[in-house]
Amino acid sequence: MNELFYWQALNRAMDAEMAADESVITLGEDVGLYGGTYRVTEGLMAKYGEWRVRDTPISENSFTGLGVGAAMLGLRPVVEIMTINFALFATDAIINMAAKIPFMSGGQFPMPLTIRMPGGIARQLGAQHSQRLEHTLMNVPGLRIAVPATPQDAYWQLRQAIHSDDALIVLEHELLYFTKDHVDEAAVAPPIHQALLRRQGRDITCIAYSRMVMLALEAADILAKEGIAMTVIDLRSLAPIDWDTCVQSVQQTHHCLIVEEDCRFAGAGAELSATLQERCFYFLDRPIQRVAGLDIPTPFNGKLEAASIPRTADIITAARQMLGTQGGQS
Amino acid sequence: MDRLQMRAMLWDMLRARAFEEAAAQGYAQGQIAGFLHLYPGEEAVAVGVLHAAEPGDYVVSTYREHVHALVRGIPAREIMAELQGKITGISKGMGGSMHLFDASRRFLGGYAIVGETFPIALGAAYAVAYRRLPEAVICFFGDGAVNQGTFHESLNMAALWKLPILFICENNHYQIGTEIHRHSAVTEVYKRACGYGIPAEKVDGMDVLAVHAAARKALERVRSGDGPQFLELETYRYRGHSMADPASYRPNVELNAYQANDPIAAAIHEAESAYPSPEAMAAAGADCISHFSDHCCQEGHLDEAEITRLRQEVQTEVDDAVRFAQQSAEPDMQDAWSIFHHNRRYEVLMETAQ
Numbered sequence: 001m002n003e004l005f006y007w008q009a010l011n012r013a014m015d016a017e018m019a020a021d022e023s024v025i026t027l028g029e030d031v032g033l034y035g036g037t038y039r040v041t042e043g044l045m046a047k048y049g050e051w052r053v054r055d056t057p058i059s060e061n062s063f064t065g066l067g068v069g070a071a072m073l074g075l076r077p078v079v080e081i082m083t084i085n086f087a088l089f090a091t092d093a094i095i096n097m098a099a100k101i102p103f104m105s106g107g108q109f110p111m112p113l114t115i116r117m118p119g120g121i122a123r124q125l126g127a128q129h130s131q132r133l134e135h136t137l138m139n140v141p142g143l144r145i146a147v148p149a150t151p152q153d154a155y156w157q158l159r160q161a162i163h164s165d166d167a168l169i170v171l172e173h174e175l176l177y178f179t180k181d182h183v184d185e186a187a188v189a190p191p192i193h194q195a196l197l198r199r200q201g202r203d204i205t206c207i208a209y210s211r212m213v214m215l216a217l218e219a220a221d222i223l224a225k226e227g228i229a230m231t232v233i234d235l236r237s238l239a240p241i242d243w244d245t246c247v248q249s250v251q252q253t254h255h256c257l258i259v260e261e262d263c264r265f266a267g268a269g270a271e272l273s274a275t276l277q278e279r280c281f282y283f284l285d286r287p288i289q290r291v292a293g294l295d296i297p298t299p300f301n302g303k304l305e306a307a308s309i310p311r312t313a314d315i316i317t318a319a320r321q322m323l324g325t326q327g328g329q330s
Numbered sequence: 331m332d333r334l335q336m337r338a339m340l341w342d343m344l345r346a347r348a349f350e351e352a353a354a355q356g357y358a359q360g361q362i363a364g365f366l367h368l369y370p371g372e373e374a375v376a377v378g379v380l381h382a383a384e385p386g387d388y389v390v391s392t393y394r395e396h397v398h399a400l401v402r403g404i405p406a407r408e409i410m411a412e413l414q415g416k417i418t419g420i421s422k423g424m425g426g427s428m429h430l431f432d433a434s435r436r437f438l439g440g441y442a443i444v445g446e447t448f449p450i451a452l453g454a455a456y457a458v459a460y461r462r463l464p465e466a467v468i469c470f471f472g473d474g475a476v477n478q479g480t481f482h483e484s485l486n487m488a489a490l491w492k493l494p495i496l497f498i499c500e501n502n503h504y505q506i507g508t509e510i511h512r513h514s515a516v517t518e519v520y521k522r523a524c525g526y527g528i529p530a531e532k533v534d535g536m537d538v539l540a541v542h543a544a545a546r547k548a549l550e551r552v553r554s555g556d557g558p559q560f561l562e563l564e565t566y567r568y569r570g571h572s573m574a575d576p577a578s579y580r581p582n583v584e585l586n587a588y589q590a591n592d593p594i595a596a597a598i599h600e601a602e603s604a605y606p607s608p609e610a611m612a613a614a615g616a617d618c619i620s621h622f623s624d625h626c627c628q629e630g631h632l633d634e635a636e637i638t639r640l641r642q643e644v645q646t647e648v649d650d651a652v653r654f655a656q657q658s659a660e661p662d663m664q665d666a667w668s669i670f671h672h673n674r675r676y677e678v679l680m681e682t683a684q
Contacts, residue, residue: 025460051460057490062449062483069453072438073388075460077453092480096443097450105431105439106422107672141670 001184007177009151010040010116012185013158014078018048021076024162027054027063028080037082038118038177060086064093064115068101071113076162084119084133084171091136098167099142110165116158120211120261121298121309122174130298130305132262137169138238138271144168145238146192149213151181153236156189164192171238173211193237195245201229204255204319207246207272209235212259212310219315228323238268246272247279254285255322261309264292286322291315331539337632337640339381339538343373343594345644346397349406352648353396353413353427357573361656362413365442366427367394371568374593375500376401378541379468379563382549388436388458388467390451393428394500394567395440398470404432406651416658423661424669444505445478447471452484455493455558466552467495474505476519485526485558492557496548497523499562500535506571507579523560535563536593565593 004012017024026041032055035042045053056063060081067077081087087094094115102111121130137143144166148154154172161168190196198213199220208216213234220230231249235241250256256276258269269290277288291310299305350369356362369376372394380401383389391398399409404420412419413427421431428442438454441447451469458465475481476499488495499519503510510517523530529551533544541563548559566588570577577585 054491057483057486059479059483059487062452062480062487065446065449065480065484066453066456066487069390069438069450069455070457070460071453072450073454073457075457089479092443092446093449097441097446101431101439102672103670104421104425104429105433106420106424107669108421108431108433109439110672 001182003180004151004155004183005178005180006148006151006154006172007039009155009183010158010172011042011044012183013155013162014041014044015047016185017076017159017162018044018052023074024076024078025052025054025070026078026080027056027067029056029058029082031055031080036080038172038174040116041080060089061093064090065097067113067115068093068097068111071098071111072101072109074112076112076114078114078116078162081115081117083129083174084117085129085131087115087117087133094137094143094167094169095140099140102166103142111167112165113167114158114161114164114170115168116170116172118172118174118177120173120175121293121305124300124302124305126300127297132293134171134238134262135267138268142167143239144193145171147171147209147236147238149176149210149234149236151179151183152187153234155183155185157192157236160189160192171210175211179214193240193242195236195242196234197231197245197249198234199230199232201231201253203229203253203323204257205231205233205246205249205253206257206259206315206319207233207235208259209238209268210261212261215310215312216259216315218312219319222312222316223319226320226325228319228325230319241272241275243275243279246276250276250280251283254283256280256284256288257315257318257322258288258290258292259310259315260290260292262293263295264290265295267292289318289322291318331542333632335381337636339377339542340594340632340637341640341644342377342381342401343538344640345406345647346373346376346400347594348641348644348648349396349400349409349651352652353410354569354573356410356413356652362427363415364426365393366413366573367571368569368573369394369397369567371588371592372500372502372535372565373397374538374541375498375535375563375565378538379496379498379545382542382545383466383468384549386436386463386465387549388438388451388454388465389470390438390447390454390467391430391440391470392444392447392472392475393440393442394472395430395470396427399430399432399437399440402432402437403435404430404437406647407654410651411655411658414655414658415660416655417661417665418654418658422665422669424666445471445475445480447475448478448480448484451495451497452487452493455488455495456491459491459493464553465494466549467493468498468549469495470498470500472505473499473501473503473510473519474508474513476522477513481522485523485528488558489526489528492555494552494555495558496545496552497528497558497560498545499560501562501564502567503564504567504571504580507575507577509579518562520560520562528558528560529556530560530562532562532564535565536588536591538593
């Protein structure tokens with residue numbers, strides 16, 4: 001078992017899949033000679049050549065569409081979009097082409113396409129480079145969205161995405177690339193869409209994804225000292241969502257707190273909240289609560305930026321309020 | 331070009347016309363709903379280009395693609411059934427008029443968003459080039475598509491990596507209702523390809539033989555590794571943009587002028603070379619006559635009786651297609667779900683990825 005950065009885990013996954021299958025190619029801005037903005041494709045061009053690791057012009061719509069067309073001929077392209085903000089130019093290729101061609105063709109064309117891109121808020125990159133678009137992508141039938149929070153999941157889920165015959169988006173996070181953890185490359189992966197219990201506690205269920213899982217775990221540590229036992233569910237996939245794991249936990253704890261970095265309005269948390277109250281209504285002791293990003297373009301100012309997305313303290317406060325306890329009491 | 335080839339091209343032009351007229355009729359009678367974009371007037375383009383293609387080539391088309399599909403070999407029955415949304419349609423009733431797909435004939439689809447055919451062709455050609463196969467990708471688009479960003483992005487990449495694409499601009503002079511002089515600063519579309527170093531040429535899209543010759547030459551270059559080629563084919567659609575469009579923005583005199591130079595009439599006159607009827611010669615425009623006289627001596631022989639026979643043949647085929655479509659079942663929601671999940675191995679990705 002290795003200690004790997006998140007980006008290294010992705011790099012290992014790419015390398016493993018490219019070595020195993022000649023139909024796997026990757027393309028995007030600066031993925032080749034430069035090695036990828038976040039080093040994910042480092043070393044791959046030297047090893048596999050420029051036809052398999054292709055530096056593209058800055059033409060997101062057409063090079064993502066290139067991935068779609070190549071997938072229709074049986075290649076397994078991994079398109080890297082430098083950040084999710086640039087994917088807005090590629091939404092036609094993602095939403096109108098990749099998500100719909102398998103269906104519109106009556107099932108004649110599978111779509112073994114993987115699109116990798118980081119989303120989320122990093123550090124003072126300004127509103128155009130600090131957004132989360134999962135709410136848009138989740139709403140498109142035909143797209144799968146994996147949201148790995150750990151290096152191990154980054155490794156597993158990218159490999160599984162490349163194996164998938166569906167259009168699959170691997171949504172990475174700019175602040176996770178340089179987090180480090182153990183990665184077991186030989187371990188058996190859970191299903192790509194299965195939610196995992198990162199921590200178990202009887203009092204309250206906290207559901208999070210991507211970087212918010214880390215905040216939820218921090219909050220759970222602090223709450224434990226107050227005698228509050230919080231379950232932390234890492235969703236790992238936003239489409240589909242592993243409802244059974246969520247429902248089972250909420251039925252046991254009777255409290256559900258959802259944490260998302262995305263804006264609150266019409267986001268992943270709204271979908272989770274709506275479906276879980278439909279399925280768990282009679283088990284709930286309190287209304288489901290959400291801790292979410294503010295509905296505002298991300299401010300550049302560092303303090304305001306930090307205040308616009310959930311912080312560990314917000315999760316702790318929300319949990320205490322739901323359970324009717326005050327800080328420092330048990 | 332021998333007599334059989336000319337006969338085959340004429341046959342395809344006639345069936346294309348008959349098919350589209352039957353589709354218009356079906357729309358008027360309520361058998362076909364939604365958007366319906368018809369091809370009459372432009373037959374020389376589809377027939378000329380696709381008769382120059384090999385079975386190993388790929389075709390990417392637009393929402394005005396019934397005739398591309400038909401000439402590519404998709405049975406009229408399966409196209410008409412798709413237009414009617416039936417389960418026997420080529421896309422099982424999930425695509426419709428604008429989304430005909432046929433994997434077995436390498437027909438990569440009709441696309442309803444203007445400018446989408448470029449990146450799809452780019453990707454297909456990338457796969458072909460990566461595998462080093464002697465195949466070409468034929469990318470159809472209209473004059474309205476050349477102001478979309480994907481046109482420039484894709485032409486750049488196609489030229490940069492010398493991808494095997496034949497770009498075919500079906501210039502019918504109108505992006506829906508806006509004439510080319512009002513939507514493009516440079517109205518000679520082929521000149522734009524030169525900006526990316528792609529060999530480009532403008533050809534009379536009403537002359538099926540000229541189209542065929544140009545396409546054959548361009549496809550040879552594409553297959554031999556010369557990189558992308560570009561043809562601008564000037565043509566005209568007799569009907570509006572779709573069945574919902576009365577085309578009131580076009581002067582009648584313009585339509586009449588193009589109809590006088592009708593590609594089907596022209597092809598008939600070509601084929602009739604040995605026995606031209608005086609009426610046919612009078613009905614055809616001046617261009618057709620000069621065209622006819624150029625080829626008159628060296629081309630094959632078709633007489634009027636045979637052309638009548640061809641017309642009956644294609645009408646029988648189209649009538650049969652309409653009957654087939656009408657008698658076919660509609661898909662149910664279960665069909666839709668099973669098609670949606672058809673290729674989905676996602677839920678069973680249980681094992682470690684090895």
